[in-house]
Amino acid sequence: MARASLLFALALLVCGRPSRQKPAVRLRVVSLVPSVTEVIYAVGAERSLVGSTNQCDYPDAAKAVYKVGDFMDPDVERIVALGPGLVFATLPVQKRLVDKLTELKIPVYVSRPQNVEAVFREIDSVGTLLGVRARAEQLVAAMMARLESLPRHTDTPRVYVEISATPLMTAGGHTFINGLIERAGGRNVFEDALQEYPVIDAEMVAQRDPQAILLLHPDVKALDVTSRVGWSCISAVRAGRVYDDIDYDLFFRPGPRVVDGIVLLFRLLHPQGR
Amino acid sequence: MNRGRTTLIWFGLAAFLVLAAVLSVAIGPSAFSAESLRAMLALRFMRLTLGIFAGGVLALVGATLQGLLQNPLVDPFTLGVASGAALGSAVALVLGRISSAFLPLGGFVGALVAIIAVYMLARVRGRVATNGLVLAGVIMSFLFSSLVMLVMILGHRTLGEAVYMMMGYLGAVFTQRSIWVFVVAMALGLAGCVWLWSYSRQLDIVSSSEETALSLGVDTERLTLAVFVISSVLVGLVVSFTGAISFVGLVVPHLVRMMLGPAHVRVLPGSFLAGAGVLLVSDVLARNVVPGGLPLSIVTALVGVPFFIYLLRRRL
Amino acid sequence: MKAFEVSGLDFGYAAEDLFHGFNLVVEAGEFFGIIGPNGAGKSTLLRLLAGFLKPRKGRVLMLGEDIVQLPRRDIARAIGVVLQETFFTFDYTVEEVVMMGRNPHLGRFEQPRQVDRARVIEALDFVDAADLADKRINEVSSGEKQRVVLARALAQEPEMLLLDEATSHLDISHQQSIARILVRLNQQGRTIVMLSHDLNLASLYCSRVLLLNKGKQVVCDVPDRVITKEFIQSVYGVAPILTTHPVTGRPQILLPA
Numbered sequence: 129m130a131r132a133s134l135l136f137a138l139a140l141l142v143c144g145r146p147s148r149q150k151p152a153v154r155l156r157v158v159s160l161v162p163s164v165t166e167v168i169y170a171v172g173a174e175r176s177l178v179g180s181t182n183q184c185d186y187p188d189a190a191k192a193v194y195k196v197g198d199f200m201d202p203d204v205e206r207i208v209a210l211g212p213g214l215v216f217a218t219l220p221v222q223k224r225l226v227d228k229l230t231e232l233k234i235p236v237y238v239s240r241p242q243n244v245e246a247v248f249r250e251i252d253s254v255g256t257l258l259g260v261r262a263r264a265e266q267l268v269a270a271m272m273a274r275l276e277s278l279p280r281h282t283d284t285p286r287v288y289v290e291i292s293a294t295p296l297m298t299a300g301g302h303t304f305i306n307g308l309i310e311r312a313g314g315r316n317v318f319e320d321a322l323q324e325y326p327v328i329d330a331e332m333v334a335q336r337d338p339q340a341i342l343l344l345h346p347d348v349k350a351l352d353v354t355s356r357v358g359w360s361c362i363s364a365v366r367a368g369r370v371y372d373d374i375d376y377d378l379f380f381r382p383g384p385r386v387v388d389g390i391v392l393l394f395r396l397l398h399p400q401g402r
Numbered sequence: 403m404n405r406g407r408t409t410l411i412w413f414g415l416a417a418f419l420v421l422a423a424v425l426s427v428a429i430g431p432s433a434f435s436a437e438s439l440r441a442m443l444a445l446r447f448m449r450l451t452l453g454i455f456a457g458g459v460l461a462l463v464g465a466t467l468q469g470l471l472q473n474p475l476v477d478p479f480t481l482g483v484a485s486g487a488a489l490g491s492a493v494a495l496v497l498g499r500i501s502s503a504f505l506p507l508g509g510f511v512g513a514l515v516a517i518i519a520v521y522m523l524a525r526v527r528g529r530v531a532t533n534g535l536v537l538a539g540v541i542m543s544f545l546f547s548s549l550v551m552l553v554m555i556l557g558h559r560t561l562g563e564a565v566y567m568m569m570g571y572l573g574a575v576f577t578q579r580s581i582w583v584f585v586v587a588m589a590l591g592l593a594g595c596v597w598l599w600s601y602s603r604q605l606d607i608v609s610s611s612e613e614t615a616l617s618l619g620v621d622t623e624r625l626t627l628a629v630f631v632i633s634s635v636l637v638g639l640v641v642s643f644t645g646a647i648s649f650v651g652l653v654v655p656h657l658v659r660m661m662l663g664p665a666h667v668r669v670l671p672g673s674f675l676a677g678a679g680v681l682l683v684s685d686v687l688a689r690n691v692v693p694g695g696l697p698l699s700i701v702t703a704l705v706g707v708p709f710f711i712y713l714l715r716r717r718l
Numbered sequence: 719m720k721a722f723e724v725s726g727l728d729f730g731y732a733a734e735d736l737f738h739g740f741n742l743v744v745e746a747g748e749f750f751g752i753i754g755p756n757g758a759g760k761s762t763l764l765r766l767l768a769g770f771l772k773p774r775k776g777r778v779l780m781l782g783e784d785i786v787q788l789p790r791r792d793i794a795r796a797i798g799v800v801l802q803e804t805f806f807t808f809d810y811t812v813e814e815v816v817m818m819g820r821n822p823h824l825g826r827f828e829q830p831r832q833v834d835r836a837r838v839i840e841a842l843d844f845v846d847a848a849d850l851a852d853k854r855i856n857e858v859s860s861g862e863k864q865r866v867v868l869a870r871a872l873a874q875e876p877e878m879l880l881l882d883e884a885t886s887h888l889d890i891s892h893q894q895s896i897a898r899i900l901v902r903l904n905q906q907g908r909t910i911v912m913l914s915h916d917l918n919l920a921s922l923y924c925s926r927v928l929l930l931n932k933g934k935q936v937v938c939d940v941p942d943r944v945i946t947k948e949f950i951q952s953v954y955g956v957a958p959i960l961t962t963h964p965v966t967g968r969p970q971i972l973l974p975a
Contacts, residue, residue: 292562327566329449355579357575357576469808603818611801618818
């Protein structure tokens with residue numbers, strides 16, 4: 129689906145240009161996906177951006193861009209009024225909107241990278257679509273280099289990622305964050321879960337005995353977790369390796385800061401360093 | 403009622419609860435070391451206590467409301483009280499931290515608002531008819547459930563959390579501090595149950611008609627108010643820890659009445675025992691039948707809904 | 719001693735009041751009947767006497783005290799009420815039902831004592847229903863149910879009994895047995911106030927009868943002076959044939975063909 133949209137958008141661009149020179153009219157772009165907004169700024173194509181969502185808040189400059197509504201429910205009319213040549217959206221959250229835009233014959237690029245490689249490919253695509261391919265390739269190369277430069281690690285600590293405490297919820301093996309944990313040299317203790325975000329209970333966590341715990345929600349601090357009744361036997365709690373106050377966007381946004389997230393995770397999981 | 407038979411039934415109820423408790427503690431992932439065994443048992447014991455508290459209170463409140471409203475089709479869930487409590491808890495959750503005592507308070511307020519709203523909606527010329535109550539309860543339930551979703555979305559929570567708040571779970575985590583909130587809540591809950599139990603005779607009397615109750619010396623307005631407030635506190639407390647669990651309060655009192663007769667002095671404590679056991683068994687099923695577990699209300703609804711339909715048809 | 723005294727009563731359900739400045743006295747020990755056509759206000763008056771309703775203006779005194787000021791328990795120790803149709807949501811035994819009548823004498827945390835059980839048995843004996851004690855209330859016949867409800871009222875040990883059409887839907891054998899029980903109770907000294915559609919029944923048993931129409935007293939006197947052609951015709955619009963009961967000499971009505 130993503131590929132089809134991409135091709136369609138590309139075809140439109142290519143066919144729309146009579147010559148090989150830079151276009152006189154710049155492509156007007158609306159981004160409904162915070163991670164894509166970050167990509168657009170990272171590849172220097174922010175002048176094409178005419179609309180974004182309330183949640184598109186990075187970098188700071190993005191906050192000033194005209195808002196077409198909430199990520200969960202953007203306003204179709206506002207989008208159309210901007211006369212965009214291309215809209216970035218995501219599925220399944222924005223399905224109704226995507227259908228609507230397709231009906232109105234507005235080109236839509238569906239962003240849904242499932243892992244880090246897909247993020248690299250997406251940065252390339254966005255760069256191509258917005259005429260800044262070279263910058264995009266540079267960015268990707270830099271990100272890849274940073275990943276390569278991560279030191280060898282001798283161990284692969286077991287990690288428990290907590291998405292919520294009411295009820296206890298974690299991320300399963302088919303999630304983006306699972307891939308990040310792997311890249312950072314860790315192993316998600318719930319990678320075998322069938323669901324994407326399964327609800328679990330304390331016993332399951334205790335049995336899998338994670339060596340590090342990541343708190344990806346604001347409800348609890350590390351201190352609350354270490355003082356949980358029945359959790360004292362867990363290795364992560366005993367070693368005090370419970371991490372709160374993490375910038376979740378680094379893990380939940382499949383964008384240019386993804387490598388920042390991986391590096392951060394790496395440092396948390398392998399504190400011995402090089 | 404045959405004395406011997408009654409004693410046997412009480413014994414049976416107690417035994418059922420003990421069995422359910424053993425099951426609840428015995429089934430589950432195994433421990434990997436002696437030290438972790440203690441922790442595992444602590445976790446299971448918390449779950450057990452929560453289950454007994456929730457099942458017992460919901461069933462007892464169900465029996466009480468059925469008596470007060472002269473209606474065998476009501477329980478905290480069908481009256482929308484549980485959903486109201488869930489809404490109150492959701493609001494408290496979004497506003498405050500989860501380890502605070504906010505949650506039970508929010509639950510109580512939500513439950514009270516719900517029960518008053520349903521009662522006022524269903525009252526026609528000073529009388530409360532069955533259809534009116536059930537209808538009002540269903541409407542309120544819908545309304546509150548939708549509001550829970552809304553509040554959770556506005557508070558940037560995941561849908562999964564919202565679902566579990568409305569479908570029930572026994573896996574709440576407690577810190578060394580918040581467990582005291584739970585202990586106090588349980589103590590309050592038990593006190594509330596005993597208090598409701600003391601209204602047994604009046605509940606018996608009210609089950610005829612309002613005027614009969616008045617003529618027999620029952621202050622129906624005071625009774626209604628007292629029962630509503632205490633029930634709301636109890637339901638609010640439970641739901642703030644476990645989310646809204648369906649149909650336990652509906653089905654269990656009927657089973658208990660069939661075994662022990664309708665006198666509330668027996669039905670209320672009997673419902674507590676049976677409700678606790680039933681909920682523990684449902685929890686064991688919910689956790690183990692499907693990998694990844696199910697929300698509690700799915701199991702209780704699977705049993706409760708056919709029973710509800712059967713009851714409806716018997717009355718009509 | 720006046721059992722009931724109503725003075726200056728104003729009351730109505732709708733915007734328009736039914737009773738305006740209504741007065742009534744029922745002496746202790748009377749067997750008092752209230753008759754009248756539909757909508758006359760008989761049931762409403764009974765409910766005012768029982769304390770179920772509060773007067774808009776005026777007072778209802780029970781044994782000299784304003785009934786609106788009295789706590790429910792105290793009223794229940796003095797007045798037993800038997801209503802027309804009693805519905806039981808749950809299937810209590812007859813004994814459990816009659817035991818409910820002991821409520822005004824029991825504290826909230828008290829369980830029934832020896833004396834309560836004794837009163838319950840006495841009450842059941844009095845209404846000739848002792849053999850029904852272990853039966854479920856929804857299993858007994860209408861007539862039996864009515865006697866059980868009467869027994870429950872008796873278990874309250876009340877000085878006064880209010881009955882609302884308590885026999886209308888029963889067959890004559892049950893009507894008579896209830897009536898006889900009421901007579902015995904009255905002979906014991908209890909005040910009876912009975913609403914009835916059955917003019918003959920009221921005439922036969924009551925010491926005084928109030929004929930009510932549209933919230934107004936038409937006449938309140940001994941049956942001989944109430945059950946007359948003129949009054950019946952003016953209130954009911956039917957010209958009855960009057961005879962006298964061969965045994966008691968009370969006026970009885972026959973319908974014209």
